[in-house]
Amino acid sequence: MSRVxxxxxxxxxxxxxxxxxxxxxxxxxxxxxxxxxxxKIAEGFSMKTQRFLLGDKALAREFSExxxxxxxxxxxxxxxxxxxxxxxxxxxxxTWRLDVGxxxxxxSQFSLAQxxxxxxxxxxxxxxxxxxxxxxxxxxxxxxxxxxxxxxLKPEARYIVFHCADEYEKTLDGSGWYYExxxxxxxxxxxxxxxxxxxxRDLEVAHGAPxxxxxxxxxxxxxxKYLTRIEAVADLGRLYGGSGGFWEDRGYEWYAGI
Amino acid sequence: xxxxxxRAKTGRMLIYRHSLAVRxxxxxxxxxxxxxxxxxxxxxxxxxALYWGQYGADNDPSFIAMEAVEDGDRAKGLTHVxxxxxxxxxxxxxxxxxxxxxxxxxxxxxxxxxYQDLSTGRRWHFFFAWLFVLNGSVxxxxxxxxxxxxxxxxxxxKELTLAHLGQEVANHARLRFPKxxxxxxxxxxxxxxxxxxIFLLLPLMVATGLTMSPGFNAVAPWxxxxxxxRQSARTLHFLTAFSLVAFVVVHVAMVILSGVFNNLxxxxxxxxxxEQGDE
Numbered sequence: 001m002s003r004v005x006x007x008x009x010x011x012x013x014x015x016x017x018x019x020x021x022x023x024x025x026x027x028x029x030x031x032x033x034x035x036x037x038x039x040k041i042a043e044g045f046s047m048k049t050q051r052f053l054l055g056d057k058a059l060a061r062e063f064s065e066x067x068x069x070x071x072x073x074x075x076x077x078x079x080x081x082x083x084x085x086x087x088x089x090x091x092x093x094x095t096w097r098l099d100v101g102x103x104x105x106x107x108s109q110f111s112l113a114q115x116x117x118x119x120x121x122x123x124x125x126x127x128x129x130x131x132x133x134x135x136x137x138x139x140x141x142x143x144x145x146x147x148x149x150x151x152x153l154k155p156e157a158r159y160i161v162f163h164c165a166d167e168y169e170k171t172l173d174g175s176g177w178y179y180e181x182x183x184x185x186x187x188x189x190x191x192x193x194x195x196x197x198x199x200x201r202d203l204e205v206a207h208g209a210p211x212x213x214x215x216x217x218x219x220x221x222x223x224x225k226y227l228t229r230i231e232a233v234a235d236l237g238r239l240y241g242g243s244g245g246f247w248e249d250r251g252y253e254w255y256a257g258i
Numbered sequence: 259x260x261x262x263x264x265r266a267k268t269g270r271m272l273i274y275r276h277s278l279a280v281r282x283x284x285x286x287x288x289x290x291x292x293x294x295x296x297x298x299x300x301x302x303x304x305x306x307a308l309y310w311g312q313y314g315a316d317n318d319p320s321f322i323a324m325e326a327v328e329d330g331d332r333a334k335g336l337t338h339v340x341x342x343x344x345x346x347x348x349x350x351x352x353x354x355x356x357x358x359x360x361x362x363x364x365x366x367x368x369x370x371x372x373y374q375d376l377s378t379g380r381r382w383h384f385f386f387a388w389l390f391v392l393n394g395s396v397x398x399x400x401x402x403x404x405x406x407x408x409x410x411x412x413x414x415x416k417e418l419t420l421a422h423l424g425q426e427v428a429n430h431a432r433l434r435f436p437k438x439x440x441x442x443x444x445x446x447x448x449x450x451x452x453x454x455x456i457f458l459l460l461p462l463m464v465a466t467g468l469t470m471s472p473g474f475n476a477v478a479p480w481x482x483x484x485x486x487x488r489q490s491a492r493t494l495h496f497l498t499a500f501s502l503v504a505f506v507v508v509h510v511a512m513v514i515l516s517g518v519f520n521n522l523x524x525x526x527x528x529x530x531x532x533e534q535g536d537e
Contacts, residue, residue: 030371030378042385050473058476063312071317126313126488128472130376131304133315134488217476251377257473258384 047255056185060216063124068199069135072127074206077178080166080226088165093210098194102161102231105152112196112210118142118150121193129220130252139214141195145188148232153184157232160187161239162213165226168246180224181236181244181254182215191216194227219256221247273442275530280406283397284525290390291502293382296370298499299363300379306351306363308496312487322493326352326361333359391464398456410444411453417446435516441532451505459502466495 029035080086088096093112101107122140144160164178186192193214196203203209208225215222222245236242241249248254276284307314307323314320323338324346335351337344348354353365355373366372370382401407416422426447429435436445444452468474469481469491485491513521524530 027371027373030375030382036381039381039385042381042388045388046384046473050471050477054473054477060472060476061479061482067312069313069315069318071315073315073317126472128470128488129305129315130380132301132470132492133305133307133309134313135315136313217473219472247377251375251381253377253380258468258471 043253043255046253046258050255050257051185054217056189058217060125060191063126063136065124065138067136068124068138072135072137072199072207073129073133074204075129075220077166077168077225078206080205082165082167085165085226089205089209096210096228098211098227099229100147100151100231101229102233103154103157104148104232105154106150108151110147115142115147115194115211116196119146121190123191123193123214123216125191125214125216127220127223130247130256138199139193139195140197140200141193141211141214143190144192144194144213145190147194147230148187153232156234157184159183159233159236159244161231161233161236161244162224162227163229163231164224165228175240176246177240178224178226178246179240180213180222180246181233181239182218182222186215186217189215189217217257221245221252222256269534270531271534272529272531274528275524276528277400277404277406278528279397279400279404281525281528283393283400286389286393287397290386290393291506293370293386294390295499295503296368297379297382297386300369300371300374301376301383302496303363303369303374304376304379308493309489310486310493311489312482314489322496324351324363326359333361335361387464387467394460394464401456411449411456413446413449417449422446433515438533441530455502455505459498459505462498463495463502466491466498470495 097109097111098115099107099109120140120142122138124136124138127135127137148160159181160183161181162179164180166178167176168178170176182192191214194211195208195214196211198204198207203212208223208227211227212225213223213227233239236244236254240246243249244254245252306325307316307320309318309320320338321340325336325338326333327336333347333352334345335347335349335353337346337350346352349365350363352359352361354360355362355366362369362374369379371378401411423446426445430447435441465481466485468478469485470488475482475488481491482488485494520531
């Protein structure tokens with residue numbers, strides 16, 4: 001919203017002032033570990049309740065062409081600052097490959113052309129940013145379930161992790177790589193697709209070219225852009241911050257259904 | 259309402275006014291609504307604009323929005339309401355954070371936590387949303403089973419006449435509150451207000467909140483139709499929150515004007531003192 005202070009400057013500024021000047025009573029409470037762990041209970045309740053009520057197959061609302069947002073805002077990274085990515089981009093992603101590995105029977109690599117040749121699904125859905133705004137877009141891609149079936153999941157696999165080509169914000173430990181994860185309920189959901197097209201055209205760079213994830217029953221930060229590698233894992237603890245995603249490592253819920 | 263009477267020496271009499279379930283759920287509600295409001299404003303600040311319909315982002319027309327803009331070498335806070343723009347520097351759009359003018363919708367002293375931290379705001383909001391829903395469910399069940407709603411809150415036919423309501427409005431305006439036997443039960447304005455809060459505003463908060471959830475949209479897509487979309491629901495969530503703030507302001511004012519001590523005692527111990535002799 002602000003034209004004066006960019007979001008990043010604003011976040012950095014407010015974090016520094018909060019730590020430098022000490023926290024007021026309420027802030028000291030919200031910062032301490034015990035209340036934090038108690039508050040986390042709510043995420044479990046929300047996930048279990050939603051999963052109980054919606055089951056595995058309930059679909060997110062799909063809209064009509066008339067409902068499409070005239071301008072679909074891009075968020076997070078809009079141009080990955082990564083030499084490898086820039087090279088792919090300069091070659092129209094013809095040398096880009098999606099690596100599918102981890103706990104799968106047949107680790108494989110797919111070119112964009114191969115992915116586009118597989119069965120596809122088109123859906124007009126709403127993108128809900130955790131910040132509160134929404135946009136409606138038309139996505140075409142291949143169902144993740146079909147891709148996983150073609151490589152064969154091993155029985156131990158419980159989560160699907162998405163590795164991305166963008167470093168969103170370098171953190172002190174040097175790793176700001178964007179990544180995300182979902183469980184098999186969402187991975188095998190019919191609307192969970194790897195999208196290569198938006199609003200009838202190839203995905204634009206700002207929206208995650210050449211391939212991004214759509215998990216329509218969760219919030220925007222789950223919809224990882226710039227996919228390079230998909231990994232099936234048994235647990236999320238060994239990845240980066242251990243919470244299963246870039247924003248999850250920074251305090252956001254892993255289950256982003258609300 | 260008055261079932262157990264206890265004679266007091268002062269010529270006043272204590273009546274048992276609020277059951278334990280009502281008192282407990284009232285104070286849990288005070289806690290929940292307080293945290294929900296301040297953490298809700300934190301969440302709102304992540305994108306301080308409201309829209310109508312199925313979608314809404316920066317480029318879409320909003321009817322309430324707050325922003326900070328440059329004004330020469332200084333910055334100022336603007337609040338847009340429809341086609342009107344107000345300079346709200348220092349309060350909305352731009353306010354001081356530790357002495358520094360900072361772009362934010364609502365000021366630090368109205369958000370939990372005070373600094374911008376959406377994820378923490380959400381954690382507090384959803385935890386207390388669950389507590390609020392559980393508390394409300396227990397209260398509603400109790401109200402039905404104990405006949406609290408029918409006995410204490412449902413207005414009688416004669417209370418709903420224009421003459422009676424007009425009289426009560428006039429009495430309220432003159433700050434003349436019921437005494438003696440009249441004070442044994444809620445007056446009609448109280449009954450109607452409490453009913454509206456319990457059965458309209460609070461459920462509306464929960465329903466519009468759930469309508470913003472992409473997961474819950476898959477559970478109950480009809481909610482999107484009821485409220486006309488996620489962004490309409492978000493706007494209604496915000497407007498209903500401010501209706502509740504308005505209710506609390508009036509409620510607390512009435513508590514103070516009609517006797518802080520007596521009212522607080524009755525909401526803590528259950529016992530309310532009325533004047534004797536008007537039986």
